[in-house]
Amino acid sequence: MPAFDYAPAPESRDLANLKPAYRPFIGGEFVDGGGEPLKTINPATEEVLAEVGTASASDVDTAVKAARRAHTRVWGPMPGSERAKYLFRIARLIQERSRELAVLESLDNGKPIKESRDSDIPTAAAHFFYHAGWADKLGYAGLGPDPKSLGVAGQIIPWNFPLLMLAWKIAPALACGNTVVLKPAETTPLTALVFAEICRQAELPPGVVNILPGAGDVGAEIVGHGDIDKIAFTGSTDVGKEIQRSVAGTRKRLTLELGGKAANVVFDDAPLDQAVEGIVNGIFFNQGHVCCAGSRLLVQESIAGELLEKLRYRVSTLRLGDPLDKNTDIGAINSAEQLGRIRELVDSGEHEGAQRWTSPCSLPDKGFFFAPTVFSDVHQSMRIARDEIFGPVLSVLTFRTPDEAVTKANNTPYGLSAGIWTEKGSRILWMANQLRAGVVWANTFNRFDPTAPFGGYRESGFGREGGRIGLEAYLDA
Template sequence: MMEWTYAPAPESASLANLKQAYRPFVDGEFVDGGGEPLKTLNPATEEVLAEVGTASTEDVDRAVAAARRAYEQVWGPMPGAERAKYLYRIARVVAERARELAVLETLDNGKPIRESRDVDVPTASAHLFHHAGWADKLEYAGLGPHPRPLGVVGAVIPWNFPLLMAAWKIAPALACGNTIVLKPAETTPLTALVLAEIAADAGLPPGVLNVLPGAGDVGAALVGDGGLDKVAFTGSTDVGKEIQRRLAGTGRHLTLELGGKAANIVYDDAPLDQAVDGVVDGIFFNQGHVCCAGSRLLVQESIAEEFAELLRARIETLRVGDPLDKNTDVGAINSRAQLDRIVELVAAGDAEGAQRWTSSCPLPERGLFFPPTVFSGVEQTMRVAREEIFGPVLSVLTFRTPDEAVAKANNTPYGLSAGVWTEKGAKALWTAQRMRAGVVWTNTFNRFDPTAPFGGYRESGFGREGGRAGLEAYLAE
């Protein structure tokens, strides 16, 4: 029997227009940051991509002051229809430079080029286009007769979707009349800085958007700056809790989108092949570096064995390797620290008695990679069932009745997302109504649209991003 193989189909790294050095963007200009420069690495090779200047505490103060000045003198008083023109320009250029941005994102982050190309960049552009359309229609959004911007927004974003998370924060903030200071993740600052370049080329007034690369100390300085009116944070639950403690009693607005441990429920009447693909997409998309990843599979006991065979067969077809290869399904882990975290939790699963199955796919000889892994025989008290692994690791539990499925799904401190697989609409609605999660997908997973709100509650945070509800977080009450 002939075995089909895939010939290499690499995208050219030169398309990223990579520079040797990048600098913070403050008050409409790229400036020499006062912090210690960092080197951003390609996770697939661990080679240095570029040197990035970082912000000091003084740079943070200067950026916030510039944002305040731009808000009071230019952006806040500007009619919504005029603000929309700038956002439309930025959205169009993001779309026009999509291939460049996708390659740069893959180099800096490690995700497969087909995900950067088909998901990250188009969705970022879509968010900018969508919110540009809202800029002159806020009075008709059902958020009061005279909605007002909050003022200056401080935004801190993670490394798993660098460009997309930047657009999620920038687009609604600017559409509503706010100005923003953005702190990208330490390991993935490049696309946010190119986005700043795009904004400058689009003529965005100085100070409306500021981008400050750096480590956690820069984020802490920004969050603690008294000149902010709102903080928007996406990241870990532990850091989110610290931010909430710090802002308590200050009167500043806050939205948090934090960790998750999503349950993906597969009933015995589900379309199994479709469900298998959905489960694979739910956990192995972006190497599992997704806060809403379906990392807990709850499968009905009567089909558990059949489903496990189908799932393993499907996972065996996944190709792990060079993120720039268009055939790659699972790319590189973003950092050495994150890979160490994944290895630690997988070892805990072994120690606690779960049965580990690992894909036989070959891994590259260099770079930060981890094979798709499935744990069966998982108990709810195990670390692999309770802690966010943030990697390509799936934990499988079984259930007998819908009530048991819901009880197990809700047995988590998180509440960001969930999935339900069944051919019966009534059963899907019954289950979704009882799931304690901000987003519940039915017969699909990881579907995002700028018109739909996204967010969680409990230890997954509060507030919504996207849709009409997401606008409310950037408007005064």
């Protein structure tokens, strides 16, 4: 049956209210940063979107001092019921400006507008709504009768979910009475700086939130600053290890949410059509730029052929192209650097003998794009089965018994997430207990909710974000 042809349905880029230049946000004001300005690029067209001022070491110090003053004088002593009002206000403003934020996110990041519009921005608002509800109930969270805020939190977020990762970090920190110095990713700073505008709209006291764009040197300055009480980092495992070494022996608290190489395990009794949709969502959502992506598919041997046939057909129907087109399923890879890494790892898979199948979709003439790719005949020793590719590339392995599935799923240094597909509830519970992963989904994948804690262990980091337990990282109980 031929695939449907869809007429273009682009969202207007004018909704993003794009400015020619953006500046760091310190002490409630936008200031000229002392760092070298950077140009942020639309990965779908390679055009420059805006010039962004970056922070210097002295700007980091100024921001930390502003955050300390705000914590000591205003935000820390403020009753939780009053802090909650600000968080509710921020949540409502995110909702009111949701179309603007969604378009800006897709321009700066490259993800499809339907993901920014329907997933990222609503979930970011939901995190502020949820944590606003906790602000006056911290004494009932089971973390002691009178838990206190830590002080100043230094937060560093990645480029794959810029505004959503900001919300994951800032919402619980503010709810618990902390102030924040946050560095957005070098390639995706724009929605964080619009969030700074939202903080001003909400009349958040100056210094409670500070946004410092820049490269890794700015993050290193935040991590190394002596007057920061807690570091929260989401990003690569290698950088996470550097941060852990840096804060070792200091008084700083630390939470890390790092890489992953999740196993998505499909048993022979699974509903295959439903499983195929879950597999596609698990690896091709956000171009595979997801730390918990189901990048290793473990299929019971007896159904491997049938499942692969269904999967390849479904992947061939995914539409790749303009991220602002509402019909687009696969957008742009975030940067030329990341595209190069994906290509290098895919080449290694072919060189090591895996069978590559790539969707026959056409690629745009400009921009950083990579067609969805599925590797079969994959062995555990191959790099594509071991390394985090962070792109739209799936490695398929087979198993015969549940014990073999567990052994293969756990054969990774990571431990962030996993998926199980089966009709047997007892098998789901047994597998969930056996899998070494912080989050295990059953007959679904990539489901997130502010009320549910998320995080990993081993080389996927430690600590939890979201839910009641996520408050613990920002409280001195």
